[in-house]
Amino acid sequence: MSGIVGYGAHVPIYRIKVEEIAKVWGEDADAIKSGLNIREKSVPGRDEDAATIAVEAARRAVRHSGINPKEMGAVYVGSESHPYAVKPTATVVIESIGASSSVMAADLEFACKAGTAGIQAAMGLVDSGMIKYGMSIGADTSQGRPGDALEYTASAGGAAFIVGKDKHEVIANILKTVSYTSDTPDFWRREGAMFPTHSGRFTGEPGYFRHITGATKLMLETTGFKPVDFTYAVFHQPNGKFPMVVAKQLGFTEKQIEPGLLTPVIGNTYSGASMLGLASTLDVAKPGERILVTSFGSGAGSDSFIIEATENIDAKRGMATKVRGLIDSNKMYIDYATYLKDKDFIKGR
Amino acid sequence: MEKPSAGLWRKIKPRYNLVGSQCKKCGSTYFPPRIVCKNCGRESRMEDRQFAGDGEVVSFTTIRVPPDTFKDEAPYIVGIIKLSEGPNVEGHIIDNGRKVEVGTKVKAAFRRMYVDGEEGLIYYHYKFEPI
Structure with a gap:
C-alpha cells in the first residue's frame, strides 16, 4: 500500500x-x-x-x-x-x-x-x-x-x-482514494484569457457541494467509515465558508476541519488549497489518527482520500516546515x- | 527579438541549484564554476559542487536606476553573499521586510529573475532571502 x-x-x-x-x-x-x-x-x-x-x-x-x-x-x-x-x-x-x-x-x-x-x-x-x-x-x-x-x-x-x-x-498510509467527476460548467478560463469566468451562485450547489458530497459519500459508503472515525477532515476551500458548510452537511465538526482550514488567513490557493490543508493537518496528526481529504476542481470533480498517520510521522516531524x-x-x-x-x-x- | 535559449540551458545548474565547482586537489570552492583552479593551475582536479545556499551579506547596494530588464523591480537590493562553504556570490536579495545589513544571514530561494519580452523565455534563478 x-x-x-x-x-x-x-x-x-x-x-x-x-x-x-x-x-x-x-x-x-x-x-x-x-x-x-x-x-x-x-x-x-x-x-x-x-x-x-x-x-x-x-x-x-x-x-x-x-x-x-x-x-x-x-x-x-x-x-x-x-x-x-x-x-x-x-x-x-x-x-x-x-x-x-x-x-x-x-x-x-x-x-x-x-x-x-x-x-x-x-x-x-x-x-x-x-x-x-x-x-x-x-x-x-x-x-x-x-x-x-x-x-x-x-x-x-x-x-x-x-x-x-x-x-x-x-509517515501516513493512503488507505483508499475515489473520485466523483462530471461535466459541469461552473468556472472556466479560455486559452489566452487573463481572468476566469464563473457562474456566480451556480458554482456552489451543482459545482462545489455536489462533487465534494458525491466523492465523500462514495468514500464513506464503500469503506464503511463514518465521520466520527476521522480525527481530521480537509475539504477544498474556495473561501472560508464553503468547507464549514459542507463539513456540517456531511456530519463532520468544526474541530475536525480546524487544522486544515487555511483560507481565512491565506485565501484560496486553488491547486494548493486542499493539499496545503492536508499538509497543515499532517503537521499536527499523531500516529494512528485518520484524515479524510476531499478536493474539488471546477469543471468539475472531487478526489477523496483516507489517510492514516503511521508511527514514522513523529520521527520525521523535525524535518518538516510547518x-x-x-x-x-x-x-x-x-x-x-x-x-x-x-x-x-x-x-x- | 527574444534571446536564444542555449544560454539559459547551459546555466541551469548554477542558476537553479548553486552548483559551482571544487578542486579535489586543494579543496578550493568556486562560484560560478571554474574549469581550472586558481591555486593548482594545470594540476587542478575540478568537480561539481552544489552549495547549500546559506551565507551572509558581505556587501550590498540598492538599485534605484535599473536596467530595462528590471525596470518594474526597482528599488531592489543586490549584494555579495559569502556562502558557508567559502565562495562569494553575487545575487539579488529579496525584500521580505527584514533589514539588510553587512553580516545579515541569508538563505537561497528559487525565484523568477526576468521574463524575456512578451513571448520569450522565463529565467529562473537563485535569489537570497534574509533570515
Whole structure:
C-alpha cells in the first residue's frame, strides 16, 4: 500500500487584507469577511509564479522525506496558472530538486484539484511497482478580475507530496482514494484569457457541494467509515465558508476541519488549497489518527482520500516546515496600488 | 527579438541549484564554476559542487536606476553573499521586510529573475532571502 513519505509547502509572504480591497470598490468589508470567512489573502511577489512556488514546496518535501531525489520516478505539477502555455513546469521542478533524467514528468490541469489527481497517478505507479517514489505538487498564483468577488480570495501557494511504499519511510498510509467527476460548467478560463469566468451562485450547489458530497459519500459508503472515525477532515476551500458548510452537511465538526482550514488567513490557493490543508493537518496528526481529504476542481470533480498517520510521522516531524509557521512567521502587508503593480494590472506602463 | 535559449540551458545548474565547482586537489570552492583552479593551475582536479545556499551579506547596494530588464523591480537590493562553504556570490536579495545589513544571514530561494519580452523565455534563478 502506498503512502506519503514526505511533504512540503510554500506560501508567499505578501498579504492583502479584505478591507484594503473593499475600500477601493466601495464594498462592506465586514460583510465580506463574515460572508466568505476570510480576513486576508496571500499575494505572490513579482518574482514568484506557479513554478517557483512548486519548486520551493518540492524542495521542502524532499528534505522532509529524506529520500534521494535521484530515485524519484515521477513528478506531476497540478496548476491552472502554469507560467508557460507550452513548456512544462514539471521540468523546472525535476531540475531544481536534483532528480535524474529517468523520471516521468507532466503538468496537469483540473482547476483546483489537479494536484490531488497527481497524487492518485503517483499512487498507481508506486503500487504497481513501476516507480519507487512519485511526487505531486499543487501550486497556483490564481487570478481574480479586479472588482470581482474572486478578488478577495484568489491567492497564491502550493504543497508537494511524495508517495512511496516502504513501510519504514511512510509517515501516513493512503488507505483508499475515489473520485466523483462530471461535466459541469461552473468556472472556466479560455486559452489566452487573463481572468476566469464563473457562474456566480451556480458554482456552489451543482459545482462545489455536489462533487465534494458525491466523492465523500462514495468514500464513506464503500469503506464503511463514518465521520466520527476521522480525527481530521480537509475539504477544498474556495473561501472560508464553503468547507464549514459542507463539513456540517456531511456530519463532520468544526474541530475536525480546524487544522486544515487555511483560507481565512491565506485565501484560496486553488491547486494548493486542499493539499496545503492536508499538509497543515499532517503537521499536527499523531500516529494512528485518520484524515479524510476531499478536493474539488471546477469543471468539475472531487478526489477523496483516507489517510492514516503511521508511527514514522513523529520521527520525521523535525524535518518538516510547518505550514502554520510558514504562514505566520513572516508576512508583509501590501496596499491595493502595490497589489495592482505587482500583478501588472496598471495600464500605460 | 527574444534571446536564444542555449544560454539559459547551459546555466541551469548554477542558476537553479548553486552548483559551482571544487578542486579535489586543494579543496578550493568556486562560484560560478571554474574549469581550472586558481591555486593548482594545470594540476587542478575540478568537480561539481552544489552549495547549500546559506551565507551572509558581505556587501550590498540598492538599485534605484535599473536596467530595462528590471525596470518594474526597482528599488531592489543586490549584494555579495559569502556562502558557508567559502565562495562569494553575487545575487539579488529579496525584500521580505527584514533589514539588510553587512553580516545579515541569508538563505537561497528559487525565484523568477526576468521574463524575456512578451513571448520569450522565463529565467529562473537563485535569489537570497534574509533570515
